[in-house]
Amino acid sequence: MSTHLDLLTGDAAAGLLDAAVATAGGELVDWRVRQVDHRPGSTTTVAYRATVRWGGVERSETLGASVGRARDGRKPGVVTLSDGDATVAVWRFPGDPALPALPRAFDPAAVEELLAGLGIGPAERAHPELKVRAYRPTRRAVIEARAEAARVFLKVLRPRKVADLHRRHDLLSRAGLPVPRPLGWSDDGLLVLSPLHGTEMRAAVRDAGPIPSPLDVLDLLDRLPAEVRDLPRRPAWSESAEHYAGVIGAALPAEAGRAADLAGAVRTRLAERGTGADPTHGDLYEAQIMLTDGRITGLLDVDSAGPGHRADDLACLVAHLDVLSLVHGSESAQARYAARMRGLAADYAEGFVAAPGGRGVDERDLAARVAGVLLSLATGPHRVQEQGWQAATSRRLDVVAGWLDGSRLVPSGTGRA
Structure with missing residues (x-):
């Protein structure tokens, strides 16, 4: 594991956080890692949930620490510390040095x-x-x-x-x-x-409520204006598969080789299609879609809108639904929920492939792009420090492999109410 990861997530982090809090006049009572953003060869940033005692009163605080952002140490409210090998910037929310507003x-x-x-x-x-x-x-x-x-x-x-x-x-x-x-x-x-009306599609998926059909999703993407093609191009999640394989390998060396092989297979498949010029949302999944009685009434987070392959938007939705099949819960409830989420992902994929009027996407291409998105999502258990994240990461890589070999794209009929 990277030494920067060790420094910010291991026992040494306690000393860094304690020293930073003490500088502001507080006393660190306890802490835990909440989120990890590790970029091999560049920066490592960690968010913590901490209890800090201020003048005898304990308060819950969000703390942040980063290695590799040298200029952060010059920002007001940021404490710069060193362990002799690395310089760490530590701050208390909302004093994030990269977000001055x-x-x-x-x-x-x-x-x-x-x-x-x-x-x-x-x-x-x-x-x-x-x-x-x-x-x-x-x-x-x-x-x-x-x-x-x-x-x-x-x-x-x-x-x-x-x-x-x-x-x-x-x-x-x-x-x-x-x-x-x-x-x-x-x-x-x-x-x-401004706010949007409706509720997240994620809630409808979770509660087996009414949800849009695959054609409804395609209709939404049809509404993206042609001017989206003129926005700066941003890599699709699938195009960054090798980067995320590197993140996985740094956090979990035992899976480094498999992650790299899967990313290589995704890259080879994507090369068959070249660069896309469709107007795309760039990060389309169930938490970005707002619904009212099953109808799409809102679309969130358009940060990545730009030219690309429409299949990447469709793959993003399918991949996020499929990864929901891996969430935790009681054994019996989890088995039912997992089967429903897996079936829902496969049903959407089938609908996107079989869409009439020339609107369908290639099945093999869609599967490769789903695999690429899932590789990015395989970093999630470590990023949020999920209990047993090592095994959870391996399970997600199993699903990546399933989309690449075709075994995951099997409609089960259990996805829709």
């Missing part, structure tokens, strides 16, 4: 002023309620802000990315796609977005 987005008074400036605040001044919906250290955060007469989402990202994301939301919103409307943005990386 985050402290403002998590300050009720500042958000109140922001809403008032946009003309969407309450008639009577009152601090909004703020809730963190997502946080990937040094990469992005999403905060929901609720006031008496307003509800918005504050998306915080690296400053150089905010203008581009605003452009994507504006383009798709004007084209009639059900995406959050951009309400304003700032140079320091803050984008204000």
Whole structure:
């Protein structure tokens, strides 16, 4: 395992966190790793859930630490520490050095002023309620802000990315796609977005509720405007299979060879199709789709929209549904849920292949792209430090192999209600 991973996830991390908290006047009571973002040869970033005692009062805190981002140590609120071999930047949420807008987005008074400036605040001044919906250290955060007469989402990202994301939301919103409307943005990386109506497709999948058909998903993608082709091209998940195989190999050396072989097989298959020029969402899966009574009424996270292969969007949805078959639960309930999720993934794949009117995709190509997405998802158990992540990673690689050899693409009839 990488020494940086050891440093930030092993016993040595306690000393780093303790020293950083003590610098701010606190005492570290306990801690655990919540999320790991390891990029071999580049950076390693870890998020922690910690209990810190401040003046005799214990509070739950989110801490972050990163190796390989030298400039972070010069940011206010960041403590720089060294073990003699590596320099580590440590911070307390919301003081993320790569997300300068985050402290403002998590300050009720500042958000109140922001809403008032946009003309969407309450008639009577009152601090909004703020809730963190997502946080990937040094990469992005999403905060929901609720006031008496307003509800918005504050998306915080690296400053150089905010203008581009605003452009994507504006383009798709004007084209009639059900995406959050951009309400304003700032140079320091803050984008204000309108809320969407409906519930996540993930909830409908979990509860066996009504969900869109494969043709409904294709209809949604048909609505992407041609101008999406002019956006910067970003690699599809399947095109990054070798990168994720390297991440797996660094975390779990016993599977390094198999992961590399699977990634090589994906690369060979993708080479048969070349570069795509379809308008694509770039990260389409069940948590990005909002539903009302089974109808698609919202589409989230358009950060990766751009030219590519439509099959990659379809593969992303299939792969995420299939990986849900590997979640934990009681043995009997898990077996039923796993069978339903696996059947649902296969049913969607079959529907995408068999779509009439020349809309279907090639089965072999779709399977390779599903395998590529699943390789990226195989890093998940280690990233969130799931208990028994080593075995969970190996199980996900088994599923990757199943899509490549064709054994996974077998409709079971159990996916749909």
